[in-house]
Amino acid sequence: MPTPASPFKLGTRGSPLALVQANMVRAALMAAHGWDDGAIEIVTVKTTGDLVQDRALSELGGKALWTKELDRALDDRSIDFAVHSMKDVETVRPEAIAIAAMLPRADVRDRLIGADSIAALPQGARIGTSSPRRGAQLLRARPDLEIVLFRGNVDTRLGKLARGEAEATLLAAAGLERLERPDIGTPIPIETMLPAPSQGAVGIECLAERGDVHALIAAIDHAPTSHCVRAERALLERLGADCRAPVAALAIFDGEAIRLRAEIIAMDGSLSESGEIRIAPGDHAPVTALAETLLDRAAPPLRALFAG
Numbered sequence: 001m002p003t004p005a006s007p008f009k010l011g012t013r014g015s016p017l018a019l020v021q022a023n024m025v026r027a028a029l030m031a032a033h034g035w036d037d038g039a040i041e042i043v044t045v046k047t048t049g050d051l052v053q054d055r056a057l058s059e060l061g062g063k064a065l066w067t068k069e070l071d072r073a074l075d076d077r078s079i080d081f082a083v084h085s086m087k088d089v090e091t092v093r094p095e096a097i098a099i100a101a102m103l104p105r106a107d108v109r110d111r112l113i114g115a116d117s118i119a120a121l122p123q124g125a126r127i128g129t130s131s132p133r134r135g136a137q138l139l140r141a142r143p144d145l146e147i148v149l150f151r152g153n154v155d156t157r158l159g160k161l162a163r164g165e166a167e168a169t170l171l172a173a174a175g176l177e178r179l180e181r182p183d184i185g186t187p188i189p190i191e192t193m194l195p196a197p198s199q200g201a202v203g204i205e206c207l208a209e210r211g212d213v214h215a216l217i218a219a220i221d222h223a224p225t226s227h228c229v230r231a232e233r234a235l236l237e238r239l240g241a242d243c244r245a246p247v248a249a250l251a252i253f254d255g256e257a258i259r260l261r262a263e264i265i266a267m268d269g270s271l272s273e274s275g276e277i278r279i280a281p282g283d284h285a286p287v288t289a290l291a292e293t294l295l296d297r298a299a300p301p302l303r304a305l306f307a308g
């Protein structure tokens, strides 16, 4: 297809990781459609999540912290599509917006930075994270650890670690790889730390009504990633959970079926429920049933985390 006469506008947050991911999408679209450099212009948009750095996201209350401003730009057509870390995209999206494609998923694991393993952390060590899931999984393995609030982009968090605000921190391997820092820290096996739903996946959204734009984006969809991430998001949806809830889930496509493992866990790590199913891509009824089973089995203090 010839390069379009006026460039498409690709919206993204302005963090270093977001810009790398936006450029990955731009390159994939150019390659798929044979476009030259002028075809796609990158437009950065500041989101609420970027502006508020000093509080836990859970305190901010509102949802859509990373998406609202990009949604608005899609809506007023100042951008044609938006690129997101799927992990930061709230479960229930506005009806007008479609997830048109996902890039192939990166390493889904978390990396521990500051020690060689969870077992090697000093007694009572402070671990910087703002993720309820990571905090809960760490405390389950090591109740003696102290969780301290770390927010901000990858470099901000590494800076806090370097200044001694904690003995260790956890970051997604995917982000470190994309920022060309794959050698920082040690990956934690998923058996110890099942990742967040959608971790490692990059998605591209557009207005559902723009069928032409949707088709151009869908051409670069990596179907196994899409199916897996959509299954993980279906679990979150039935749990009534978002990125602030202590939920871990990982779907893996083995060529025939999707194996979905899921876990809900109390903030202090003292209570958890987990389960695993095999499903056909797109068949979300068993995912809903798994979510209900986890909630049914959960002791009241754990179930209460999902009341809302």
Ligand SMILES: NCc1[nH]cc(CCC(=O)O)c1CC(=O)O
Pocket (backbone or CB within 6 Å): 085, 086, 087, 088, 170, 171, 172, 173, 174, 175, 198, 199, 200, 201, 202
């Ligand atoms: N919540 C922030 C966020 N959103 C996506 C990533 C990393 C990339 C990914 O998981 O796809 C990160 C940083 C982190 O969790 O270390």
